[in-house]
Amino acid sequence: xxxxxxxxxxxxxxxxxxxxxxxxxxxxxxxxxxxxxxxxxxxxxxxxxxxxxxxxxxxxxxxxxxxxxxxxxxxxxxxxxxxxxxxxxxxxxxxxxxxxxxxxxxxxxxxxxxxxxxxxxxxxxxxxxxxxxxxxxxxxxxxxxxxxxxxxxxxxxxxxxxxxxxxxxxxxxxxxxxxxxxxxxxxxxxxxxxxxxxxxxxxxxxxxxxxxxxxxxxxxxxxxxxxxxxxxxxxxxxxxxxxxxxxxxxxxxxxxxxxxxxxxxxxxxxxxxxxxxxxxxxxxxxxxxxxxxxxxxxxxxxxxxxxxxxxxxxxxxxxxxxxxxxxxxxxxxxxxxxxxxxxxxxxxxxxxxxxxxxxxxxxxxxxxxxxxxxxxxxxxxxxxxxxxxxxxxxxxxxxxxxxx
Numbered sequence: 001x002x003x004x005x006x007x008x009x010x011x012x013x014x015x016x017x018x019x020x021x022x023x024x025x026x027x028x029x030x031x032x033x034x035x036x037x038x039x040x041x042x043x044x045x046x047x048x049x050x051x052x053x054x055x056x057x058x059x060x061x062x063x064x065x066x067x068x069x070x071x072x073x074x075x076x077x078x079x080x081x082x083x084x085x086x087x088x089x090x091x092x093x094x095x096x097x098x099x100x101x102x103x104x105x106x107x108x109x110x111x112x113x114x115x116x117x118x119x120x121x122x123x124x125x126x127x128x129x130x131x132x133x134x135x136x137x138x139x140x141x142x143x144x145x146x147x148x149x150x151x152x153x154x155x156x157x158x159x160x161x162x163x164x165x166x167x168x169x170x171x172x173x174x175x176x177x178x179x180x181x182x183x184x185x186x187x188x189x190x191x192x193x194x195x196x197x198x199x200x201x202x203x204x205x206x207x208x209x210x211x212x213x214x215x216x217x218x219x220x221x222x223x224x225x226x227x228x229x230x231x232x233x234x235x236x237x238x239x240x241x242x243x244x245x246x247x248x249x250x251x252x253x254x255x256x257x258x259x260x261x262x263x264x265x266x267x268x269x270x271x272x273x274x275x276x277x278x279x280x281x282x283x284x285x286x287x288x289x290x291x292x293x294x295x296x297x298x299x300x301x302x303x304x305x306x307x308x309x310x311x312x313x314x315x316x317x318x319x320x321x322x323x324x325x326x327x328x329x330x331x332x333x334x335x336x337x338x339x340x341x342x343x344x345x346x347x348x349x350x351x352x353x354x355x356x357x358x359x360x361x362x363x364x365x366x367x368x369x370x371x372x373x374x375x376x377x378x379x380x381x382x383x384x385x386x387x388x389x390x391x392x393x394x395x396x397x398x399x400x401x402x403x404x
Contacts, residue, residue, distance in 0.1 A: 009033025012273025019304025155236030334366025
């Protein structure tokens with residue numbers, strides 16, 4: 001191959017470009033992005049950048065002096081609008097067409113919004129550098145009433161950052177406990193308690209009826225009829241994969257770009273990052289889409305090696321991610337569900353330092369750690385090695401006996 005077009009100038013895309021070069025690919029690489037910025041890191045947007053500890057320069061995924069070595073042509077502020085699969089060519093918003101021997105689709109996802117959210121000043125989502133910059137400016141002033149809609153990881157991190165900045169924070173969550181679908185009621189309750197203990201008002205089993213205000217947000221109406229005063233609203237209710245531009249391309253689109261175990265959506269067309277929904281052999285061939293930093297890194301690297309012809313194995317990772325909230329580090333590896341068996345294998349819930357494993361149908365499906373990074377990595381490795389639920393329990397018993 002002599003040329004590769006990567007659509008999506010974020011983490012998965014830039015990691016794919018770097019992987020191609022490290023794998024010996026010396027052809028042309030075009031990197032297409034819809035933002036004006038060079039590729040930057042997103043996890044700090046809701047933490048270090050939002051609270052003012054980091055400036056923009058620390059977000060760069062490739063420092064300015066490394067661009068020449070990477071030798072990538074960046075097409076910024078010029079979104080892809082159409083894909084010709086047969087010709088492996090992409091049409092951009094300005095009407096230009098870029099063709100390559102291979103196409104990598106890494107267009108990511110965008111936040112879900114609520115009615116009127118775009119019409120009211122003070123209402124924010126948190127996905128891009130521009131999103132974070134606008135919210136950071138508003139949080140940097142005098143104390144305000146902040147309402148965060150959604151208690152997932154982005155909402156929780158934004159709430160923790162706003163609280164740290166001295167604002168009065170309320171979190172609204174429709175579920176009975178935060179993250180119940182993935183972590184279950186016990187650990188979900190613990191995640192909620194972290195906020196309540198810091199003085200954040202957490203309202204569960206509560207929906208939002210409407211956003212109030214004329215030109216700027218003034219309040220949030222809830223489904224119980226009550227109204228919360230609000231100077232700032234942050235919406236964190238999940239994301240939607242950016243696939244609309246691909247309709248009519250012939251690719252299979254179903255909650256992302258559907259790809260096989262080699263991340264191939266079509267001959268010489270690959271998907272990576274938040275937009276990819278691929279068959280993961282590690283989890284019995286589950287078709288999964290993973291919205292985590294580590295997966296974007298690994299999948300981008302994998303696709304680069306695959307295109308360069310040095311990767312022959314399927315892409316079969318154990319997903320892993322982390323979240324920093326207040327003084328706590330939350331980590332999760334695997335694909336647990338809220339109905340899986342769960343067992344605390346180290347520490348205790350009371351001291352807010354513990355690790356828990358999850359199992360389903362005899363399979364080890366996940367590990368969660370609250371300030372227990374070593375244990376998360378240990379059991380992630382267990383999953384990588386194909387450990388069963390019984391294997392994991394035996395490993396935990398042996399570790400406890402050795403510790404005592």
